[in-house]
Amino acid sequence: MKRLGIIALLTIFSLSGVMAQLIKVDQEVFGMDCAPCAYGLERGLKKMDGLEKVQVSLNDGKAYLKLASDNKLTLQKIQEEVRNNGFSAKNAEVTIVGQLVKNENAWQVNVNGETFIVSSDTPSEIVKSLNTGKIKLKVFVKDKEDNHLNGTWDIRIVEVLKS
Amino acid sequence: MKRTAFLILLTVTAISKVSAQGHGPLYGLQTPTLAKGGFDFNVAAMSLATEDDQSFMLRYIWSYGVTEDLQINITTPTMVNRLSEAPRTRGNNNMPANGDIEASVWYRFFSNAFGVGKRFESTAILSVSTPTKESRGGINVSNSIHGAISTGYASRTWYAWVGGGYQYYFEEGNDQLGDLPYASLVVGYRPNIFMGDYPKPDWRVFVESLAEFPGTSTSEGQLIPIDQRGKKVMIGPSFLGLYGAWGISFGALFPLYQDITQGPKEEYRLSMNISYWL
Structure with a gap:
């Protein structure tokens, strides 16, 4: 019975680990001004593993990414690809599934090795509703200097989609 | 040999990521890098017409982005x-106007993408050329070096670049261009009518101008007293x-001033x- 319990616990943990991922990323891109710029970025992003759909809009200055299930892609890799194309990755609107934990009075979500730290400008009613465990969130990821990407992001929670 | 070249091209294509920029003016200096x-x-395809004659030339350029x-x-x-009697000029920032073979390096040393579709950047160019014909206008032609610097602004609506360059020909057989x-x-x-979003076609129009100040050539160790090549300002x-992955540009330059x-x-x-x- 004890053994079965351990196996069940392990299965739950491993499942929740697999499910932690980026679902959707709307990445703002500065400096992209021409059709070949958009074409190059779209082709570059499409070569990354874990993407289901990529669309780049010149007029919006955004790359719209829908990620495949069980992907291992990180926001850092996406922003690095933007930089490799000669542009600057700015803010992003991201849908994530991950483990919400409280660390030194700050909420954070861990996804594929990246840490999304909930910032103080998240509406208080949303913060009050948070509980540790698996969660699906729509978040606004704040811009970081392109040269200082380290997999840690400040986020403002826009909506709790599932907890 | 043909097969080897084809295989090399295929390999390069396979390992290359698709590039972005390289979408600036036809004649003037620009800043975007791949x-x-x-x-x-x-x-x-380039042509240069004088009162007496007209040149025609095809050029092929291969470019690779080592970094962004x-x-x-x-x-x-x-x-x-x-x-x-070819005027001493350049075709554009990575093309000689004459029959030289040229290799160049572009370094975008400053770039500030400060808005959606907007950026301000500066690029330096260093080139080396070797002639495909021994003489030009009766003067022996040697290898040359070329350096240029340009800075500019690009947005979805407006573009502007300003820059300057210098080409220096080495001495060859007591002659020097x-x-x-x-x-x-x-x-x-x-x-506005060309502001359709990607992947719709993307068109823009430029007004380009060049000011050229060719120096005096040397023949058999002596400066040529009356040089046939004067200062010019061209505009057009x-x-x-x-x-998508294709670009086409065409245009013309006409002399506004030549002495x-x-x-x-x-x-x-x-x-x-x-x-x-x-």
Whole structure:
């Protein structure tokens, strides 16, 4: 019975680990001004593993990414690809599934090795509703200097989609 | 040999990421560099007409983005008709106007993308050229070096680049072509009707101008007292259309001012360029 319990616990943990991922990323891109710029970025992003759909809009200055299930892609890799194309990755609107934990009075979500730290400008009613465990969130990821990407992001929670 | 070349091209294509930029003016200095790992192939047709004669040349340019800020280029010509007294000028920032083979490095040393579709950047260019014909206008032609710097602004609506360059020819058999300092100014505009979002075709129009100040050549160790090549200011329109991985640009330059005291005056320059981003 004890053994079965351990196996069940392990299965739950491993499942929740697999499910932690980026679902959707709307990445703002500065400096992209021409059709070949958009074409190059779209082709570059499409070569990354874990993407289901990529669309780049010149007029919006955004790359719209829908990620495949069980992907291992990180926001850092996406922003690095933007930089490799000669542009600057700015803010992003991201849908994530991950483990919400409280660390030194700050909420954070861990996804594929990246840490999304909930910032103080998240509406208080949303913060009050948070509980540790698996969660699906729509978040606004704040811009970081392109040269200082380290997999840690400040986020403002826009909506709790599932907890 | 053909098969080897084809295999090399295929390999390069396979390892290359698709590039982005390289979408500026036809004649003037510009700043965009290719994406990291980007590969670009250009074919250009150029013509330069004087009162007496007209040159025709095809050029091929291969470019590769080493990083998003560092690009290497090589260009080779097919001369259809050479001018016997060719003006000393450049085709554009990575193309000689004469029959030289040229390799160049572009380094975008400053870039500030400060808004959606907007950026301000500066690029330095260093080139080395070798001639495909021994003499030009009766003067022995040697290898040359070329350096240029440009800075500019690009947005979805307006473009502007300003820059300057200098080409220096080494001595060859007691002869030496004069140097070529030049300045470049380009303004570009995209009307609202061409503001369709990607992947729709993307068109823009430029007004380009070049000011050229060729130095005096040396023949058999002596400065040529009356140089046939005078100072010039050229101006004209060019158009750039972009669709997916393809780009086409065409345009003309006409003399606004030229102080040639001897020899044929220049009448116009024509150019058309087709780009493909692999």
